[in-house]
Amino acid sequence: MGAYILRRFLLVIPTLLGIMIVNFVLTQFVPGGPIEQIIANMEGTGDVFESISGGGNEAATNAAGGGGGAGDRYLGARGLPPEFIEELEREFGFDKPPLERFLTMMWNYLHFDFGESYFRSISVVDLIIEKMPVSISLGLWSTLIAYLISIPLGIRKAVKDGTSFDTWTSSAIIVGYAIPGFLFAILLLVLFAGGSYWKIFPLRGLTSDNWDQLTLIGKIADYFWHITLPVIASLISSFATLTLLTKNSFLDEIKKQYVMTARAKGLSERRVLYGHVFRNAMLIVIAGFPAVFIGVFFSGSIIIETIFSLDGLGRLGFEAAVARDYPVIFGTLFVFGLMSLVIGIISDLMYVFVDPRIDFERREA
Numbered sequence: 304m305g306a307y308i309l310r311r312f313l314l315v316i317p318t319l320l321g322i323m324i325v326n327f328v329l330t331q332f333v334p335g336g337p338i339e340q341i342i343a344n345m346e347g348t349g350d351v352f353e354s355i356s357g358g359g360n361e362a363a364t365n366a367a368g369g370g371g372g373a374g375d376r377y378l379g380a381r382g383l384p385p386e387f388i389e390e391l392e393r394e395f396g397f398d399k400p401p402l403e404r405f406l407t408m409m410w411n412y413l414h415f416d417f418g419e420s421y422f423r424s425i426s427v428v429d430l431i432i433e434k435m436p437v438s439i440s441l442g443l444w445s446t447l448i449a450y451l452i453s454i455p456l457g458i459r460k461a462v463k464d465g466t467s468f469d470t471w472t473s474s475a476i477i478v479g480y481a482i483p484g485f486l487f488a489i490l491l492l493v494l495f496a497g498g499s500y501w502k503i504f505p506l507r508g509l510t511s512d513n514w515d516q517l518t519l520i521g522k523i524a525d526y527f528w529h530i531t532l533p534v535i536a537s538l539i540s541s542f543a544t545l546t547l548l549t550k551n552s553f554l555d556e557i558k559k560q561y562v563m564t565a566r567a568k569g570l571s572e573r574r575v576l577y578g579h580v581f582r583n584a585m586l587i588v589i590a591g592f593p594a595v596f597i598g599v600f601f602s603g604s605i606i607i608e609t610i611f612s613l614d615g616l617g618r619l620g621f622e623a624a625v626a627r628d629y630p631v632i633f634g635t636l637f638v639f640g641l642m643s644l645v646i647g648i649i650s651d652l653m654y655v656f657v658d659p660r661i662d663f664e665r666r667e668a
Contacts, residue, residue, distance in 0.1 A: 307651075308648065308652070311647075311648045311651070312648065315641070315644045315645070315648075318640075318644055319637070319640050319641060319644060320409070322636070322640045323405075323409065323412075323633065323636070323637065323640070324405070326632075326633070326636055327401075327405050327408075327633070330627075330629065330632075331401055333627075335627060336397075336627050337395055337421050337422075337626075337627045337628070337629065338388070338391050338392065338395065338397065339627075340626060340627055341391065395421065408633065412633075412634075412637050415428070417431075417630060417633075417634030417637070418630040418634070419630060420623075420628055420630055420631050421626075421627075421628045421629065421630060421631075422626055422628055423628075427630050427631055427634035427635075428634070430619060430631060430634075431616065431619075431634065431635060431638060434614060434615050434616045434618075434619045435615075435616060436615075437509055437608065437613050437614060437615030437616070438608070438615040438616040438617060440509070440530055441530075441533055441534060441537050441607060441608070441613070441615065442537075444530060444534045445534050445537040445538040445541065446538075446541065446592065448534065448538055449538045449541045449542045449545050450545065450588075450592065452542060452546075453542055453545035453546040453548075453549055454545070454549050454585070454588065456472065456546050456549075457545070457546045457547070457548070457549025457550040457552075457553065457588075458549060458550075458553055458576070458581075460472055460473070460546070460549075460550040461549070461550045461551075461553035461554050461557065462553075462576070464550075464554060473547075476542075476543045476546055476547065477543070479539050479540075479542065479543050480539070480540055480543035480544070482539065484536055484537070484539060484540060484606060484607065485606045485607075485610060487536050487539055488532070488533070488536035488606070488607055488610045488611065489610065491532045491535060491536055492506065492532070492610070492611075495532065496532060504528065504529075504531055504532050505528065505529050506611075506612075507611055507612030507613075508529060508611075508612060508613070509526070509529050509530065509613055509614075510522075510525055510526060510529060511525050511529070532611065533607050533608075533611045533613060536607055536610075536611075537607050545588065548587070548588060549584070549585075549588050552584040552585070552586075552587055552588060553580060553584045555584070556580045556583050556584040557580060561579065562575060562579065562580060565578075565579050586654065589653065592650075592653065605617035605618065605620070605621050609621070616635065619631065619635065620632070620635050623635070
């Protein structure tokens with residue numbers, strides 16, 4: 304097993320490198336880079352930079368206060384002196400060849416030095432640390448609640464397979480799965496956040512304005528009060544998938560010979576179900592927990608964070624992509640890619656932990 308884990312960790316390096324190369328090459332052909340964003344902002348057409356700028360680096364700040372125009376290399380830069388454009392290029396590092404910029408970037412990333420945001424006076428690492436609690440809250444609570452509901456419900460559906468309970472719960476699950484997450488989030492806002500009906504939950508944010516004045520119990524209650532609707536909106540699709548996965552896993556195990564043998568020995572149905580079937584049926588469900596968490600963490604965060612005005616990693620990545628804030632884009636991409644690859648290894652280890660009979664080295668051989 305140790306050799307298998309070592310090989311998997313060694314594969315992380317070329318995989319992550321390939322991800323970074325592909326995305327770096329793509330950005331070289333995307334129009335509207337950081338300098339063009341600054342020039343467009345100077346002409347009054349680039350509200351993206353202005354909306355997210357909190358100061359930024361020196362060249363970006365100087366550019367925001369200059370004149371307008373259009374140049375040979377950048378659209379709208381004709382009225383700007385060439386020296387000014389060259390200063391911007393040096394500030395952003397665009398005066399160097401792409402290969403040199405990529406190699407420098409990757410060397411810094413090996414030391415977890417992601418640089419500083421082009422348009423914010425803060426390092427990329429500090430930005431990620433600042434935004435990560437929101438995304439972790441959404442991903443962790445959504446995954447835990449989905450498992451706590453889906454596993455008992457899936458087992459019940461497997462035991463009651465073909466009954467009216469199984470039919471109507473399957474119908475409800477399919478309807479829930481078919482509803483887009485963003486549409487369900489809007490529906491929750493309209494119904495429970497003062498949209499048109501009840502104002503039970505807050506409309507935006509993760510905490511109240513008077514958070515610092517609350518007691519410890521008050522802070523915990525306020526946190527869960529704010530996170531309730533975003534978590535419900537995040538878990539709807541994973542809830543449906545996990546429930547059906549649990550049911551099908553149990554149905555497959557219940558039909559096997561060892562279950563018939565256990566019943567023939569006179570064991571109770573509960574003993575057969577939870578003493579023999581549960582461990583084998585839950586292998587794929589429990590071992591997939593890290594992958595489910597990372598899926599919820601990444602896939603739903605952008606839309607949910609935007610709708611509920613939560614300042615997390617999803618919105619950070621989206622705003623960075625729109626503004627062409629390359630240090631933030633590549634920094635978050637590197638972190639997310641590394642996390643995904645490591646989570647894949649952890650998922651394999653979870654399989655072995657749940658069922659020691661699994662031997663990945665023997666299967667590879």
